[in-house]
Amino acid sequence: MLLYAGQRLAAIVPTLIGVSIVTFGLLHLVPGGPAVAMLGMAASDPKAVAAVTRELGLDRPLPTQYWLWLRRALGGDFGMSTEFHVPVSSLLFPKLEHTLILTAGSLVYAIVIGTILGITTALYHRSLFDRLAMLFTLIGASAPVFWIGLLLSYLFAIKLRLLPALGMTSVLGPPTVLSVLEHLILPAFANAIIALAVIARIVRSAMLEALVQPYVLAARARGLPRWRQVVVHAFRNVLPDAINITGLQVGFLFGGALFVEVVFGWPGLGYLIYSSIQARDYVTMQAAVLIVSGVFVIVNLAADLARLALDPREARR
Amino acid sequence: MTVLGPAPVPARAAEGEAPLLEAANLTVRFGSPAGEVHAVEDVSLRVAPHESVGIVGESGSGKTVTCMSMTWLLPSPPARYVGGHIRFKGEELRRNDEAQMRRIRGRGIGMIFQNARLSFNPAYRLGAQIAEVLRMHFRTPWRAQLPRVLETLRYCNIADAEGVLQRYPHEVSGGVAQRVSIALALLIRPDLLIADEPTTSLDLLSQIEVLGLLERLRAETGLALVLVSHDLNVVRRIAERVVIMYAGRIVEEGPAHEIFAAPRHPYTQGLLASALQRTEGGRLYELPGTPPDLAALPPGCSFRARCAHAFAPCTSMPPLLPAGAGHAARCHLLAREAADG
Amino acid sequence: MSAAAEDVRARPVPRSARRQAADAFLRDRMAVAGLIVLVLAHAAAILAPALTRWDPTIGDEDGILVPPFSPGHVLGTDEQGRDILARILFGARLAFPEAVVPVVAAGAAGLVLGLIGGFFQRVIGEAVMRTLDVLFAIPMVLLAIAIATTLGSGLPTVILSMAIVITPYIARVVATTAAQQRSAPFVEAARCAGFSEWKILRREILPHVIPAVVVYGTTNMGAMVVFAAGFGFLGLGAQPPTPDWGAMISGGMRSLASAPWVSTVPGIAIVVISLAFNYVGDGLRVALDPRLRTRL
Numbered sequence: 001m002l003l004y005a006g007q008r009l010a011a012i013v014p015t016l017i018g019v020s021i022v023t024f025g026l027l028h029l030v031p032g033g034p035a036v037a038m039l040g041m042a043a044s045d046p047k048a049v050a051a052v053t054r055e056l057g058l059d060r061p062l063p064t065q066y067w068l069w070l071r072r073a074l075g076g077d078f079g080m081s082t083e084f085h086v087p088v089s090s091l092l093f094p095k096l097e098h099t100l101i102l103t104a105g106s107l108v109y110a111i112v113i114g115t116i117l118g119i120t121t122a123l124y125h126r127s128l129f130d131r132l133a134m135l136f137t138l139i140g141a142s143a144p145v146f147w148i149g150l151l152l153s154y155l156f157a158i159k160l161r162l163l164p165a166l167g168m169t170s171v172l173g174p175p176t177v178l179s180v181l182e183h184l185i186l187p188a189f190a191n192a193i194i195a196l197a198v199i200a201r202i203v204r205s206a207m208l209e210a211l212v213q214p215y216v217l218a219a220r221a222r223g224l225p226r227w228r229q230v231v232v233h234a235f236r237n238v239l240p241d242a243i244n245i246t247g248l249q250v251g252f253l254f255g256g257a258l259f260v261e262v263v264f265g266w267p268g269l270g271y272l273i274y275s276s277i278q279a280r281d282y283v284t285m286q287a288a289v290l291i292v293s294g295v296f297v298i299v300n301l302a303a304d305l306a307r308l309a310l311d312p313r314e315a316r317r
Numbered sequence: 318m319t320v321l322g323p324a325p326v327p328a329r330a331a332e333g334e335a336p337l338l339e340a341a342n343l344t345v346r347f348g349s350p351a352g353e354v355h356a357v358e359d360v361s362l363r364v365a366p367h368e369s370v371g372i373v374g375e376s377g378s379g380k381t382v383t384c385m386s387m388t389w390l391l392p393s394p395p396a397r398y399v400g401g402h403i404r405f406k407g408e409e410l411r412r413n414d415e416a417q418m419r420r421i422r423g424r425g426i427g428m429i430f431q432n433a434r435l436s437f438n439p440a441y442r443l444g445a446q447i448a449e450v451l452r453m454h455f456r457t458p459w460r461a462q463l464p465r466v467l468e469t470l471r472y473c474n475i476a477d478a479e480g481v482l483q484r485y486p487h488e489v490s491g492g493v494a495q496r497v498s499i500a501l502a503l504l505i506r507p508d509l510l511i512a513d514e515p516t517t518s519l520d521l522l523s524q525i526e527v528l529g530l531l532e533r534l535r536a537e538t539g540l541a542l543v544l545v546s547h548d549l550n551v552v553r554r555i556a557e558r559v560v561i562m563y564a565g566r567i568v569e570e571g572p573a574h575e576i577f578a579a580p581r582h583p584y585t586q587g588l589l590a591s592a593l594q595r596t597e598g599g600r601l602y603e604l605p606g607t608p609p610d611l612a613a614l615p616p617g618c619s620f621r622a623r624c625a626h627a628f629a630p631c632t633s634m635p636p637l638l639p640a641g642a643g644h645a646a647r648c649h650l651l652a653r654e655a656a657d658g
Numbered sequence: 659m660s661a662a663a664e665d666v667r668a669r670p671v672p673r674s675a676r677r678q679a680a681d682a683f684l685r686d687r688m689a690v691a692g693l694i695v696l697v698l699a700h701a702a703a704i705l706a707p708a709l710t711r712w713d714p715t716i717g718d719e720d721g722i723l724v725p726p727f728s729p730g731h732v733l734g735t736d737e738q739g740r741d742i743l744a745r746i747l748f749g750a751r752l753a754f755p756e757a758v759v760p761v762v763a764a765g766a767a768g769l770v771l772g773l774i775g776g777f778f779q780r781v782i783g784e785a786v787m788r789t790l791d792v793l794f795a796i797p798m799v800l801l802a803i804a805i806a807t808t809l810g811s812g813l814p815t816v817i818l819s820m821a822i823v824i825t826p827y828i829a830r831v832v833a834t835t836a837a838q839q840r841s842a843p844f845v846e847a848a849r850c851a852g853f854s855e856w857k858i859l860r861r862e863i864l865p866h867v868i869p870a871v872v873v874y875g876t877t878n879m880g881a882m883v884v885f886a887a888g889f890g891f892l893g894l895g896a897q898p899p900t901p902d903w904g905a906m907i908s909g910g911m912r913s914l915a916s917a918p919w920v921s922t923v924p925g926i927a928i929v930v931i932s933l934a935f936n937y938v939g940d941g942l943r944v945a946l947d948p949r950l951r952t953r954l
Contacts, residue, residue: 019792019796022793022796029809031810037808142880142884142928142929142932142933143932144891144907147887147907147928150914151922158914214432214435215436215438218428218436218498219438222423223420225416225453226415228453232449233438239440254800259888262891273800278893285808286804289801292796292797293796293797296795312439312487
C-alpha cells in the first residue's frame with residue numbers, strides 16, 4: 001500500500017512537468033510571441049520589448065527559456081500582470097483561496113445530494129421518483145452552469161429575496177463566516193449541478209449492481225436491517241467508484257467556477273481569469289492555469305489514494 | 318458442546334411431532350418478459366425439530382426458490398407469492414412484514430449459500446462481518462463474544478481461527494469461507510439451518526470437509542437441517558428424509574433409505590441411476606431431454622416428455638400418491654399399480 | 659484465406675446487424691425524438707431568413723425589452739430591441755458547427771492517437787498516452803479558454819480549442835477499446851491464423867472502435883453545445899453583433915431583474931439541443947452494442 005502510494009506520488013512529477021510545459025507554451029501561442037504577451041499595451045515600444053527579451057532570456061533557446069521560466073515560477077514569481085501592473089502572485093493566491101471555498105462548497109453539494117440521489121433512485125428503481133430524478137440530472141447536465149446560475153439568482157435573489165445575488169461577503173458590516181456561507185449557497189449549488197448529476201448517475205448504476213450481489217442477500221438472510229444492507233454493505237462497495245468519479249469532477253468544478261464567479265460576482269480565480277480574458281492579460285491567465293492544474297493534480301492524487309485505501313482487493317496488489 | 322446450544326438430542330424426530338417449519342401449498346411465480354414463470358407450484362414441506370431434510374432437483378426445479386421463500390428473501394417484484402402458507406414454530410410468516418421477518422432470519426432460520434466467498438462483503442474483514450451480525454442479534458460487546466466465536470470456528474475445523482478473523486473474503490479459500498459462514502450461522506443459534514448447494518462450487522477435498530462438518534453438526538447438535546443440492550450423493554450422507562423437485566413441484570418425498578432403495582417416480586429413478594453410475598464408474602447415464610420451460614408449462618405431468626413410462630393418464634397432472642409410510646410420489650404409475658395389485 | 663481461418667474470426671458487426679441496430683435505435687422513443695428535434699432545428703437554422711422577418715443584428719429602438727408572446731415578437735426582444743426568436747434561429751447556424759466540427763476533428767485525431775496508444779502500443783504508443791495524461795491533468799474548460807484567449811477570439815479559434823481539449827478523451831476511449839480487443843481470444847486466433855497486424859486492425863479492431871467513437875462523439879456533441887455557449891458567454895466566440903446563444907445569455911445579465919427572458923430563452927435552446935444530442939447518443943450506444951441491445 002505505502003509502496004503503491006509512493007509510486008503514485010512519483011508519477012505526478014512527470015505530469016506536473018508536462019503541465020508546466022503546456023502552460024509555458026501558451027505564451028508562445030500569443031501573436032507576436034511572449035515578449036509582446038508580457039508587455040501588453042507597452043509592447044508598442046520596441047525598446048521595452050528588447051529589454052524584456054533580454055531580461056527574461058527570450059532570445060535564448062526554448063529549453064533554456066523554459067528552465068528560466070520554471071525556476072522563476074517555482075520561486076513564486078509568475079511575472080507582472082499587464083492589466084493590474086502588480087506581480088501576478090499577489091493577485092493569484094488570495095483569489096485561489098476564494099475559488100477553493102466555492103469549489104469546496106460545490107463539492108459538498110455534489111457529494112451529499114449526488115450520493116443520496118444515487119442511492120435512493122437505485123432503491124426505488126424504475127419508480128416515478130427515479131424517472132423524474134434521472135430526467136432532472138440529465139437536464140442539469142445539459143445546461144450551461146452560468147445559465148443555471150442566472151436562473152437561481154433571478155428566482156432566489158431577485159424575486160424571492162432569500163439570498164444575496166452578488167459577492168462573497170456582505171457589503172455592510174465585517175465579513176463573517178456566516179455571511180460567506182450565505183453568499184455561497186447559490187453559486188456553489190449552481191456550480192455543483194453537473195457534478196451532482198454525474199455522481200448521482202454513477203452511484204445509481206453502481207448501487208443497482210451492488211444491491212443484487214450475493215453478500216447483500218447474505219446480509220439480509222443473517223437478519224441485518226435494510227439500512228445496513230444498503231449503506232454498510234452495498235454502498236461501501238460503491239464508494240471507490242464514487243470517489244474516483246468525484247475526483248474527476250473537481251476539474252469540472254474548477255472550470256464551472258470560472259462562469260459561476262462571473263454570474264455571482266464571486267471574487268475568485270474565475271473572475272480574475274474572466275478579467276484577464278477581457279484585458280488580454282496573458283501572464284495572469286498562464287499563472288492561473290498552472291496553479292489550478294496543480295491543485296487539480298493533487299486532488300486527483302488524493303482521490304486515487306483514497307480509492308485504493310478503500311478497496312482491500314486493490315490495495316493488496 | 319456448550320457453545321452450540323442445547324445438549325445433543327436423538328437424531329430421529331418422533332412421528333407426529335409439531336413441525337418446526339411448515340410450508341403448505343406454497344406457490345411462487347416470477348414476472349418475466351417471456352410470461353409468468355411458475356417457479357414453485359403447490360409445494361408442501363414439513364421440517365420437524367432436529368430433522369434433516371434433503372431437497373434434490375436440477376437447476377430451475379424450484380428448490381432454491383422454495384428455500385428463499387421460507388424467509389422471504391426473494392426480490393419482489395419480480396417474485397410474487399401467489400398462495401399458500403409458511404409457518405415457523407406455529408407462526409404464520411406470510412402475515413409478517415420485513416421488520417418481523419428480521420427476527421426469523423438468522424436467529425430462527427439460518428442460511429448458507431452456494432458461493433460462500435461471495436456471501437461475505439469483499440470490503441470488510443471476516444471478523445468485522447461476524448461481529449456486525451452478532452452485535453445485531455445479541456447486543457453484547459465483541460470482546461465478550463470472542464471466545465465463543467473462536468470456539469465455534471475451531472469446531473468448524475478452522476485451525477487458525479484468530480487469523481481468519483483478520484482476513485478479507487478474497488484471502489481465504491472457498492472451503493474455508495464456507496466453514497466460516499457455517500460457523501457464523503451457528504453463532505446466531507438458529508433452530509433450522511438451510512444450506513443451499515453448500516458444496517457445489519468447492520473442490521473435492523473441501524466438499525468432503527464441509528459435508529463432514531454438516532454431518533457432525535447433525536449428530537452432535539439439535540439443529541434441524543434443510544440441505545439443498547442437485548446431487549443425490551451429497552444429500553444421501555446427511556438427510557433423513559428426501560424431497561425430489563422437478564419443474565417447480567415436489568415429485569417424490571420419503572425417508573432417505575426408501576428413496577435410495579426403492580425410488581417410485583421415474584425421474585427419481587433416473588437421477589439415482591446417473592448418481593450411482595457416476596460413483597461406480599462405467600457409462601454415464603443421462604436423463605434424455607431437458608426440463609420444460611417454466612414460463613410455458615405444458616398441461617399434465619411436467620416430466621411426461623422425458624419419461625420412458627408415459628401413458629394416457631399423464632396428460633393430467635397426477636397428485637402426490639402414497640407409496641408407503643411417509644413416502645409419496647407424483648406419478649400415475651402408482652395409481653395403476655394400486656389398481657393392478 | 660483458408661476455411662479454418664474464416665471460422666476463427668468472430669465478426670463483431672455482421673451486415674445483418676446493421677438492420678438490427680437501426681431497429682433498436684428506432685425502438686428508443688427518446689432517441690428518435692432527439693433526432694427529430696435535431697433535424698427540425700437544423701432545418702430552422704438553414705431556413706432562418708425565411709422563418710422570421712426580423713434582422714437578428716439590427717434592433718428596434720422603440721421596442722426594447724419587449725416581453726415574450728407580444729405581437730410581432732413571439733419570444734420578445736433584448737436590450738437593443740432585437741427580436742430574440744430571430745437571434746435564436748440565426749444563432750443555431752453557429753450552434754451546429756460548434757457542436758459537430760470539433761467532435762469530428764477530435765474524433766479523427768483521437769482515433770489515430772488512440773490506435774497508436776492502444777493497438778500498436780510499444781514505446782511510441784506509451785509516449786502518446788503519457789502526453790495525453792498531461793492534458794487530462796489540466797481542467798478541460800480552463801485549457802480550452804486559455805488556448806482560445808491566446809489565439810484570439812472568433813469561431814475558428816473556439817472550434818480549434820474545443821477540438822484540442824476533447825481529443826485526449828476520445829483517444830482514451832479508442833485506446834481502451836483497442837487494447838481490450840487486442841487481447842481478445844478471437845484476435846489471438848486471427849493472429850495465429852497468420853493475419854497481418856493491418857488486417858487485424860481493419861477487420862477486428864476498427865469495427866469495435868468506430869462505434870465506440872461514434873457513440874462517445876455524439877453524446878459529447880451535446881456537451882459541445884454547452885461548451886461553445888461558455889465561450890460566447892465569456893466573449894470569446896463569434897463577435898457581436900453576430901447572434902450567439904452564449905453571448906445572448908451574458909447580454910441579458912444586465913437586465914436580468916427586469917427582463918429575465920433575454921437570458922432564459924437562449925438557455926432553453928441550449929438545453930433542448932444538448933439534450934437531443936444526449937438522447938441520440940444514448941440511443942446509438944444501445945443500438946451499436948449488441949449486448950445492450952439484447953438485454954432490452
